[in-house]
Amino acid sequence: MKIIYADEHLLVLDKPAGLSVLPDGWEKDVPYLVKMLEENYGKIFIVHRLDKITSGVMVFARDAETHRALSIQFEDRQAEKTYHALVEGNPKWEQKTARHPLRANVGHKHRTMVDDKNGKPSETRFRVIKRYPESALIEAKPMTGRTHQIRVHAYALGHPLVEDFLYGAQDRYGIARPMLHAQSLSFIHPATNERVKFSAPHPADFEEAIKNIGTVY
Numbered sequence: 001m002k003i004i005y006a007d008e009h010l011l012v013l014d015k016p017a018g019l020s021v022l023p024d025g026w027e028k029d030v031p032y033l034v035k036m037l038e039e040n041y042g043k044i045f046i047v048h049r050l051d052k053i054t055s056g057v058m059v060f061a062r063d064a065e066t067h068r069a070l071s072i073q074f075e076d077r078q079a080e081k082t083y084h085a086l087v088e089g090n091p092k093w094e095q096k097t098a099r100h101p102l103r104a105n106v107g108h109k110h111r112t113m114v115d116d117k118n119g120k121p122s123e124t125r126f127r128v129i130k131r132y133p134e135s136a137l138i139e140a141k142p143m144t145g146r147t148h149q150i151r152v153h154a155y156a157l158g159h160p161l162v163e164d165f166l167y168g169a170q171d172r173y174g175i176a177r178p179m180l181h182a183q184s185l186s187f188i189h190p191a192t193n194e195r196v197k198f199s200a201p202h203p204a205d206f207e208e209a210i211k212n213i214g215t216v217y
Contacts, residue, residue, distance in 0.1 A: 056182025069190035086179035098153035
């Protein structure tokens with residue numbers, strides 16, 4: 001993991017894919033992000049989550065007051081999260097907003113599902129960045145924070161994330177994980193009241209996936 005920024009109030013880092021934020025329910029002895037950080041930085045507070053399979057920018061608070069302030073920003077949509085994803089197929093749209101209501105932890109696979117009756121209001125804004133013969137690189141901005149939100153909304157629009165077998169993808173490229181990366185995060189620093197923005201480049205496996213998928217046309 002790479003520390004992008006650190007001060008007495010917060011830590012911002014580039015999380016690698018394959019590392020859980022909290023202990024895995026099935027593999028409790030496997031290293032996880034919070035434990036690794038606390039060994040070096042002392043007590044930290046979780047503000048938001050990234051799935052184990054997702055790489056990219058995360059922020060942690062280093063004191064309770066900062067945690068409260070950041071949590072409010074995330075709840076009130078003042079924090080801006082931007083993801084990059086590779087999706088199957090070529091969307092007919094350049095921009096699209098998905099508003100399918102979502103219900104989490106469904107069935108033995110604990111999937112999130114579109115549920116018009118019992119789902120919670122959810123919104124993700126998509127934009128095509130680059131097009132490939134059989135896929136596309138897209139930007140995704142979640143306006144709400146539901147479990148697996150980007151993955152499910154992409155699937156609901158007919159374009160599941162590349163290699164996201166939980167949500168309908170086909171095994172086409174031999175890539176080890178769903179292609180989702182938290183590219184940037186912007187919020188107001190609780191101590192300075194200034195808006196700050198942090199970014200993380202695509203990791204090696206994401207760039208390799210782009211090469212494997214084909215040349216831009």
